[in-house]
Amino acid sequence: MTTQHASLPKKRAFLVDVERCIGCFTCAMACKNYYHQETGVVWRQLYPLDEAIYPHRERAFYSLACNHCENPACLNACPVKAYEKREDGVVVHHQDRCIGCGNCIRSCPYGAPRYNPVLKKAEKCSLCHERLDAGEQPACVQSCPVRALRLSCPEHPAW
């Protein structure tokens, strides 16, 4: 249950401790509270791991947003280079370049990019990089009441 920061890659990544997660949906709503996405467009979602997936008596949940992959399928699939991976690992989607083709949505194994039906473009979790750049935690990470959702972040081992 303790965080082994030393053994983690020097890139930023979400850490989800499913054993601690109480399935409260706070992280998902904290993201919505901050970005006010269109109805139905969800950047962070909480998935109940029902018995078919997680065959234990206890209830378990999995909080998932963009994983900011080492080798991002979205980025590889995008024909107009709307995706970019920052040095610190954050995979940024530049919505202004996006043509709404949906390739990223179809390629991501985690269902992270979503289709914004109003803008007719894709969008996804930004890892709150504008907050990171200001030294603030991502909205979802800050919100988790039991620190089940954390950010592995070389500059901030306590997150």
Next chain:
Amino acid sequence: MSNRTGTTGKTGPNGPGGIPSRGAPSCSMSRRSFLKGLIASGALATLPCGLLLPRNASAAPFSKSDFQIFRNACPRNCYDTCSMVTYVRDGVVKFVEGAPESTFTAGGLCVKGYSYPRRVYSPDRIKYPMVQDGRGSGNWRRVSWDEAMERIARKLLEIKEKDGNLLGLALTKYSGNFGITNYGVEGMMSSLGYTTRLVGTPCWPAGIDAQNYDLGDMWCNDPEDMEKSRYIIIWGANPAWCSVHSMKYVYAARDRGAKIVVIDPVLTQTAAKGDVAWQPETGSDGALALGMARHVLDLGLVDRDFVANNAVGFEEFAAYLRGNVTVEWAAEKSGIPADDIRHVAEEFATAKPATIWIGYGMQRHVNGGASVRAIDALVAMTGNVGKVGGGARYGHLQTWGFNYHAMIQKAPAGSTGFTGKSGPKGEFDVTAGSAAPAAYTDRALNINKTAQELLDAQNPPVRVLWSSCKNPFAQDFDRNKMLRAFEKLEMVVSVEQFFTETVRHSDIVLPVTTLFEEWTVNASYWHYWVSLNEQAIAPLHEAKSNIEIAALLSRHMNRLSPGSCTYPQDIDTKEWMEKEFNKGVYDLLGISHWQDLRKGPAKAKLASSASWSDRTFKTPSGKYEFRSDLCASHGHKASSPTWTGWRSSRRNPSST
């Protein structure tokens, strides 16, 4: 993770949310081998991963200076009563977060708290006063505040004329907004004269009585000290859903080696996180606690020093246990195996400190108060009362010592009212212990029988019902009876933010402010932080706070009949918030002025995180009372905790 069970990808991370399913397990596996192959062949370099150059995209970094930042407090009836920070730009709430200064809230809210920025701008909000032509018809039309208030004022004067008093006006209100100034609704009633009140509490009264008998007050340890417990029994509470911020202390205790036992008839989310989960028969909690107490007694694990020097009546309680209780009996009643009861009882009695969090559900049964007393006794006899990390935790009102200025208002001169025996009282009865009994009082009806009481009230009947901070159709018992009771009412006024079921059965609805639109102050009945609630934005539409509504009603009452209402006719919610503070509150919080709370919430300066740490109890004897003569004198059958069986109409669990 889905690989383990070989699902099809219809559920789990890839499936829901309208994302084209990729059949996760097989695809991701083949994908991985595909990539491996590419790496091996050196072909990876030709993929568009050239994009992985550090370009460091950045939007303008987040800056607090782009916002006006306000302090708010979550006003719903919740253990956590979060201290909030609200970010406003151009007069619009952009987002909220938990106040970082509160170690309890610790920067985060819950899923409901984070939905507030949407709630306040919801298109479904009640925007202006409306009148429904025909209750339940849906024929709502917008009226001005003046028209709505004049209509109400005329009706009140009419029933006062007819009945010679205002007992035909009833108030139903509970915990929909716990901001202290919202007790100004009760104040509005008092300022009109003697009225009818639906009082008592639908929530936790039996447990409060129990703790009053045992300890002299309901006073729990600081929940933050739960992390120092070596053994935690969460009995009938579900913090994973209902007090999310408390879970971190439970986890911290477990990380330090504590065992977590969760007792609940339902396998709750908290139970799923516990080390032991018991699902006893509903209403058997008292029997279970007594069975555990008997085992502790048999093992000789009683804290002899405490029961001899800090308590009265332990020997009688022990005699009751020996004569009437066995572990097998408790097992039979509760359905929990006797060996399990013995095991947990022994572990609880030997872990120091050990604590029990007593939820509110069990006391809403026959034996309810006695069940809480039995649990208190278990905590006390094991020497865990008054200990950091120990305690029988139920709730507290230590930080609620406000002036209740908005609430305490005088009846107009010459008002007449009720003269009979008074009914139940709420938990904020500030009249308790006041000098001479008044010639007249309000008429108290039992809030837990709202429908029946409204039907039965006579001389005069209830003619007008004012509903605020409450939704009787959703929250009170017996909806069908409630429909009949409402049919009897001549006028129903609802003060609301949304079109609830109760609004549907109202004649007039008045739009009320959300937390962002008024000044007030909030305290918790669980943790020890107090938060200021600033007005962060101007009220939307035509919403007014409860106390502004009272002032407007007063203006109309006095215009139509001078002297008929004593409520001030012009009020400022900020001034009224200030009037709630006093030196006692300042001293407790260690602040010199309420303005200090603009820098962040303040926590009560406690001598110890443990309640009763000096072992001086507020009972008549000054000691912990296993035997409470006060309890017996209040007409309860036993002076010590007992368990007397279910009500006879209940199905017998052992016969199933």
